[in-house]
């Protein structure tokens with residue numbers, strides 16, 4: 347994989363808005379042509395006539411898909427519920443379960459590949475490059491965030507990654523310094539805890555770039571940036587927002603601090619202050635108008651100094667209280 351330019355991972359990030367909308371529309375019409383059996387039944391029950399869906403602007407004619415309903419299908423039809431249709435799976439993952447029981451997410455090779463694209467844009471915007479040495483603090487468990495990170499950095503950017511799994515925090519700190527790791531990615535909570543431990547033990551850290559994800563970070567809580575920089579000796583802190591069931595990283599912070607939504611990869615709606623998404627790239631976990639549930643005010647299309655034309659999340663707060671650790675934050 348190759349970046350479009352030194353500044354942008356993909357050219358789409360700077361396309362004119364009409365062109366982005368056109369691609370969104372094409373991908374939507376392609377997706378709705380062949381819905382999975384569960385959606386065929388769901389829409390029949392809601393008297394949806396697919397002939398009425400002529401463009402992505404008609405998406406509001408489809409019913410919303412509540413998160414609880416998706417979870418319910420997995421209790422009835424194990425293991426993948428509504429996604430138990432015939433396909434060649436290559437990997438499984440789960441959500442963090444921060445809002446209840448985790449959802450099981452199936453992946454084909456192509457679906458997994460598509461789930462890396464949003465993260466690649468965010469990591470590239472965070473300044474991660476092929477010359478970097480990268481470590482993800484979170485463990486290799488059923489939540490695939492750290493796998494995404496490693497695969498993007500190693501396979502797509504050409505960086506060197508340093509895997510560690512679950513090790514003692516002091517061993518992790520020693521390893522970071524031993525390998526001259528200059529990029530560390532983790533939840534803000536784990537990064538702060540580990541940074542504080544280094545400070546207490548008088549371990550000097552000089553990690554040039556940090557990237558947060560998995561819980562509310564700089565996008566929701568800009569005040570954590572100075573603390574993170576001070577603890578780690580870092581120059582930059584990037585932030586990625588994602589959810590596995592809707593295709594991985596769906597928004598990322600640019601170098602001017604704006605959280606841009608990967609609009610060509612998903613259709614976004616804000617209803618009663620909550621985020622709903624329709625992923626538009628092929629994913630095994632197919633969803634339409636899915637209740638992500640994160641709190642947000644609006645998604646705006648004002649200009650950003652970074653040159654990206656992707657819309658900007660306004661008033662995004664995530665689904666947890668600031669700083670609440672995710673269930674599997676393995677420190």
Ligand SMILES: [Zn+2]
Pocket residue numbers: 600601602603604606650651652653654
């Ligand atoms: Zn920007």
